[in-house]
Amino acid sequence: EIVLTQSPGTLSLSPGERATLSCRASQSVSSNYLAWYEQKPGQAPRLLIYGASSRATGIPDRFSGSGSGTDFTLTISRLESEDFAVYYCQQYGSSPWTFGQGTKVEIK
Amino acid sequence: EVQLLESGGGLVQPGGSLRLSCAASGITFYNYAMSWVRQTPGKGLEWVSSISGSGGSTDYADSVKGRFTISRDNSKNTLYLQVNSLRAGDAAVYYCAKGNVALLVGGNYFDYWGQGTLVTVSS
Numbered sequence: 001e002i003v004l005t006q007s008p009g010t011l012s013l014s015p016g017e018r019a020t021l022s023c024r025a026s027q028s029v030s031s032n033y034l035a036w037y038e039q040k041p042g043q044a045p046r047l048l049i050y051g052a053s054s055r056a057t058g059i060p061d062r063f064s065g066s067g068s069g070t071d072f073t074l075t076i077s078r079l080e081s082e083d084f085a086v087y088y089c090q091q092y093g094s095s096p097w098t099f100g101q102g103t104k105v106e107i108k
Numbered sequence: 109e110v111q112l113l114e115s116g117g118g119l120v121q122p123g124g125s126l127r128l129s130c131a132a133s134g135i136t137f138y139n140y141a142m143s144w145v146r147q148t149p150g151k152g153l154e155w156v157s158s159i160s161g162s163g164g165s166t167d168y169a170d171s172v173k174g175r176f177t178i179s180r181d182n183s184k185n186t187l188y189l190q191v192n193s194l195r196a197g198d199a200a201v202y203y204c205a206k207g208n209v210a211l212l213v214g215g216n217y218f219d220y221w222g223q224g225t226l227v228t229v230s231s
Contacts (some may be wrong), residue, residue: 030214031214034216035218043223044203044222044224045203045221046225047218047219050208057218090217090218092218094214096170098155099155100181102152
């Protein structure tokens, strides 16, 4: 089983600032099959990024993903008020599909 | 517009059973693998089970293997999860999630999620 470790656990930032979230895998993720999801309180997760760097339909270009192998990053270039949420990474290269524990981006 | 609507959650005693359902609309249902993912405050998001578009292939997390059964009725655009022998650790919000391809292979990410149904396990 691939274990995903996200850091930091909480990121305290102000609107307009840049957010950099990390996801590290215990072994290489097949074909860089790594996704990022956003979740707001009381809502289901929403797909942001798939294939490590491809934005899902309707996702603003301030969200970008990068990385390969075992180290992946989600960057939000300029935080908007609606971006304060919890972000999860997930690998879908090999079963069991696994998620990271999440990074909370909160308003400073 | 893709919509996934779960139902069937509720309060059940340890050892009890439930059948969760997920009604899909806005998609050609049989063209996509479907999955169940659960979420607890303590353990975050956990993949539970997946089924191919045809229903011919299934996959389960070790934690539920032998107790949970995933199925689908493509004529009704509905996904199911039969949950038996429930334990306290199974208490969670259960989400259904749509895959981006029909087969259960690597590369099948979750592009749409339902709003979830809550399963509570307590005596």
